[in-house]
Amino acid sequence: MAAYTELTNHRDVEFDPETYVSLYYSTVAGEVEEGDILKFFLDGFNHAFKAGAITGSKLLDIGTGPTPHTTFCAAPWFDEITLSDFSEKNLEFLQKWKDGTVSHMGPIFEYLVQIDNSRSCAEERLDELKRKIKAIVRCDVTQSNPVSSTPADGVVFDAITSSLCLDVASTNLEDYVESVRNLSSLLKPGGHLVLCGVLECTFYRVGNIRYKNIHITKDQLQDIYQKEGFEILSLEDLNENYAPHKDETYYSDFKNAFFMIAKKKEH
Numbered sequence: 001m002a003a004y005t006e007l008t009n010h011r012d013v014e015f016d017p018e019t020y021v022s023l024y025y026s027t028v029a030g031e032v033e034e035g036d037i038l039k040f041f042l043d044g045f046n047h048a049f050k051a052g053a054i055t056g057s058k059l060l061d062i063g064t065g066p067t068p069h070t071t072f073c074a075a076p077w078f079d080e081i082t083l084s085d086f087s088e089k090n091l092e093f094l095q096k097w098k099d100g101t102v103s104h105m106g107p108i109f110e111y112l113v114q115i116d117n118s119r120s121c122a123e124e125r126l127d128e129l130k131r132k133i134k135a136i137v138r139c140d141v142t143q144s145n146p147v148s149s150t151p152a153d154g155v156v157f158d159a160i161t162s163s164l165c166l167d168v169a170s171t172n173l174e175d176y177v178e179s180v181r182n183l184s185s186l187l188k189p190g191g192h193l194v195l196c197g198v199l200e201c202t203f204y205r206v207g208n209i210r211y212k213n214i215h216i217t218k219d220q221l222q223d224i225y226q227k228e229g230f231e232i233l234s235l236e237d238l239n240e241n242y243a244p245h246k247d248e249t250y251y252s253d254f255k256n257a258f259f260m261i262a263k264k265k266e267h
């Protein structure tokens with residue numbers, strides 16, 4: 001096996017859901033090289049949706065991949081959830097998970113229930129989440145109508161979650177801004193955006209494939225969302241709050257990660 005492939009993007013090389021899940025989502029620790037990033041994101045989702053701080057009718061997750069944990073903490077507070085991704089393989093994987101023919105990320109869901117002090121067990125919470133997932137649809141956040149399939153067409157969402165997607169979907173910062181506009185067009189004024197991702201990163205690996213990431217700093221991120229009409233309610237970063245990322249860069253070369261809660265301004 002070659003040590004690495006040339007950098008590529010999601011448009012050119014199909015995603016491998018099984019490899020991704022087993023590499024990064026088998027345990028809360030995730031891939032050892034990645035440090036505390038997964039725990040940081042899971043704690044962030046728990047905090048964001050604790051006690052109904054963000055609630056509404058319709059929730060959209062953008063770039064769900066094969067991993068629907070991004071909507072787990074939100075599920076009790078929304079009526080309908082839409083999962084979306086660019087990759088058909090990920091959409092098929094999510095559908096199988098919803099239908100019960102694939103079961104994965106058990107320790108992740110257990111952890112989320114535990115930190116939530118939930119009275120329901122993980123299985124009950126997952127049943128609720130699956131019941132509320134009304135659509136699993138194709139999405140291309142780089143396009144002006146990102147979610148084009150009929151079930152979600154024209155819907156304006158009360159909240160949007162997204163993890164590790166916009167920075168791999170875009171090829172440069174200008175594209176990134178365009179993707180933020182496309183995402184924002186799906187969100188109601190006053191609606192919440194709960195977003196997490198990596199900072200100062202150029203790639204991440206799935207098996208033998210290395211996908212390009214755009215290099216973005218925390219200041220650039222903050223600047224972009226503010227200019228695009230969001231009020232940033234909180235913007236935490238991994239290095240401030242968790243064990244610093246170590247030096248290995250086999251799986252990814254991110255220097256930091258962020259968890260942001262923002263609100264789309266009314267005007």
Ligand SMILES: C[S@@+](CC[C@H](N)C(=O)[O-])C[C@H]1O[C@@H](n2cnc3c(N)ncnc32)[C@H](O)[C@@H]1O
Binds near residue numbers: 065
């Ligand atoms: C690093 S994975 C993140 C998956 C998952 N959200 C997570 O947190 O682990 C990036 C995901 O973004 C999706 N993606 C790539 N380009 C996209 C685009 N233009 N529009 C929507 N999703 C895209 C990929 O198919 C992949 O599932």
